[in-house]
Amino acid sequence: MRDIIEKILPSVSKPGRYIGNELNSIHKPHEGKLKFALAYPDTYEIGMSNLGLQILYHILNRRPDIVAERFYAPWPDMEEKMKENNIPLFSLESWAPIKDFDIIGFSIQNELTYTNFLNMLRISDLRLYRKDRDDSHPLVIAGGACTNNPEPLSDFVDAFVIGDGEEVIVEIADAYKKLEGDRPIRDQLLSSLSKIPGIYVPDLNELKDVKRRIVKDLNSIDYPTSPIVPFIEIVHDRATIEIMRGCPRRCKFCQAGTVNKPVRMLKPEKVIALAKETIKNTGFEELSLVSLSSSDYPHLYDVARELGTFFSPKRISLSLPSLRADNLKEEIAKEMLSVRQSGFTIAPEAGTQRLRDHICKDLTEEKIINSVKTAVKSGSNRIKLYFMIGLPTETDEDINGIVDLAYLLIKEAKAMTSRAKITVNVSTFIPKKNTPFENEKMIGLEEIKRKQDYLKTNLKHKSIDLKWHDRGMSTIEGLLSTGGKEAGKVLFKAFEAGCRFDNWAEYFDYSKWEKAIAENTDQI
Numbered sequence: 001m002r003d004i005i006e007k008i009l010p011s012v013s014k015p016g017r018y019i020g021n022e023l024n025s026i027h028k029p030h031e032g033k034l035k036f037a038l039a040y041p042d043t044y045e046i047g048m049s050n051l052g053l054q055i056l057y058h059i060l061n062r063r064p065d066i067v068a069e070r071f072y073a074p075w076p077d078m079e080e081k082m083k084e085n086n087i088p089l090f091s092l093e094s095w096a097p098i099k100d101f102d103i104i105g106f107s108i109q110n111e112l113t114y115t116n117f118l119n120m121l122r123i124s125d126l127r128l129y130r131k132d133r134d135d136s137h138p139l140v141i142a143g144g145a146c147t148n149n150p151e152p153l154s155d156f157v158d159a160f161v162i163g164d165g166e167e168v169i170v171e172i173a174d175a176y177k178k179l180e181g182d183r184p185i186r187d188q189l190l191s192s193l194s195k196i197p198g199i200y201v202p203d204l205n206e207l208k209d210v211k212r213r214i215v216k217d218l219n220s221i222d223y224p225t226s227p228i229v230p231f232i233e234i235v236h237d238r239a240t241i242e243i244m245r246g247c248p249r250r251c252k253f254c255q256a257g258t259v260n261k262p263v264r265m266l267k268p269e270k271v272i273a274l275a276k277e278t279i280k281n282t283g284f285e286e287l288s289l290v291s292l293s294s295s296d297y298p299h300l301y302d303v304a305r306e307l308g309t310f311f312s313p314k315r316i317s318l319s320l321p322s323l324r325a326d327n328l329k330e331e332i333a334k335e336m337l338s339v340r341q342s343g344f345t346i347a348p349e350a351g352t353q354r355l356r357d358h359i360c361k362d363l364t365e366e367k368i369i370n371s372v373k374t375a376v377k378s379g380s381n382r383i384k385l386y387f388m389i390g391l392p393t394e395t396d397e398d399i400n401g402i403v404d405l406a407y408l409l410i411k412e413a414k415a416m417t418s419r420a421k422i423t424v425n426v427s428t429f430i431p432k433k434n435t436p437f438e439n440e441k442m443i444g445l446e447e448i449k450r451k452q453d454y455l456k457t458n459l460k461h462k463s464i465d466l467k468w469h470d471r472g473m474s475t476i477e478g479l480l481s482t483g484g485k486e487a488g489k490v491l492f493k494a495f496e497a498g499c500r501f502d503n504w505a506e507y508f509d510y511s512k513w514e515k516a517i518a519e520n521t522d523q524i
Contacts, residue, residue: 034173039105044072047073073116130155240288253429428471
């Protein structure tokens with residue numbers, strides 16, 4: 001198979017997605033070891049940007065009795081070549097088929113990757129429905145943000161990890177090794193897994209009884225300081241350190257902030273040590289300190305100042321995603337811009353104070369204006385604003401508030417520099433499980449279009465760029481994020497109709513989903 005793969009790679013786009021052997025990748029012999037496949041149902045560029053998967057890869061491979069290898073969704077041109085040459089989905093480390101592994105762990109972060117998940121099983125010569133798999137098949141487990149509502153995938157996945165994965169992933173491996181050699185291992189293993197806190201096994205335990213798995217002390221996690229360095233550019237092409245998990249804010253629409261309680265923080269000295277060691281072992285030219293709300297990290301300024309002092313002479317820049325508008329400090333902004341220019345992101349979410357108060361977004365207009373001024377004063381000319389339409393209780397006045405606020409902010413920014421530009425990103429509110437808004441109704445396609453058209457018509461300025469999320473994508477994401485097993489039936493129909501890469505505009509086909517929904521109207 002290796003010879004065939006080498007032969008077809010020059011004929012596909014971005015062959016670097018499939019060759020493996022990157023710096024810091026880990027290669028082990030398979031004999032006598034538990035073989036754990038770590039799979040991400042999207043392209044290499046997106047999957048390699050996922051910090052969680054890098055952490056699990058490191059945790060599993062530090063065990064001498066476990067080998068963990070990576071699998072990503074092949075781009076359509078590569079999938080076609082694989083079909084032509086009868087090549088199943090293979091790992092990057094050894095080019096071994098995924099069906100030869102003992103456990104397949106999928107990290108599923110976005111509902112629009114569900115069809116890719118099914119497709120990865122199919123092109124691996126694995127049966128899609130869990131009821132059709134036996135001891136000759138790998139165990140299929142899933143974790144990640146989407147397992148907050150696992151039901152749409154419950155006919156396809158053997159077991160779900162609900163919550164943090166760093167500790168439970170080892171317990172899963174140990175449960176398998178304890179039963180290795182026994183038959184029937186599948187039934188025994190699933191029974192054992194159902195008793196582990198944080199694991200939901202359909203048919204064996206009730207989702208409502210599963211206690212979310214939480215890593216109580218982030219400082220106890222064995223973080224990788226030699227993460228894999230890709231050969232090709234990825235979405236987040238930089239070193240990443242998670243400084244805080246959870247969020248002290250209580251925005252009613254935010255699932256991540258709701259479920260990742262309590263807030264846990266990495267000690268500042270550990271952040272600094274991890275950052276220095278990671279940069280030394282990778283050669284990245286940018287370091288990102290990430291969390292749901294990085295500017296709420298109480299040690300941020302001290303950490304940013306020390307890292308800035310250490311990295312600036314080396315021309316290594318510091319980025320801080322998820323900064324809050326109400327506590328953006330000029331000193332931190334200057335540290336970010338000390339090496340290279342970058343933009344700042346502010347998320348008012350709603351255009352009026354009334355609606356911001358309703359969704360518990362604790363931002364006043366004054367705070368938003370001051371944050372823009374701070375960013376510009378620090379040397380940034382590019383500001384990104386994030387808003388949502390379709391929020392509960394929203395009126396046309398709130399939509400017009402987005403227009404008014406954008407014009408006000410560009411005016412304030414232009415008064416400081418003529419080069420100021422603002423990008424207004426507009427998404428559609430999607431109810432999410434385990435949030436105060438989980439039972440709210442999502443607006444329909446026509447209402448999304450009406451609101452988007454209003455913004456397109458009224459928000460016209462040479463220094464304001466308006467972007468919006470595809471209304472069809474938002475609608476399907478909403479169906480899958482709140483639906484039950486019946487949504488899984490729609491998913492399967494859409495997959496059978498050819499849906500793949502639904503989070504990619506060039507491949508998303510709403511008409512196929514629409515037909516799948518129509519064929520299951522009695523189910524949803």
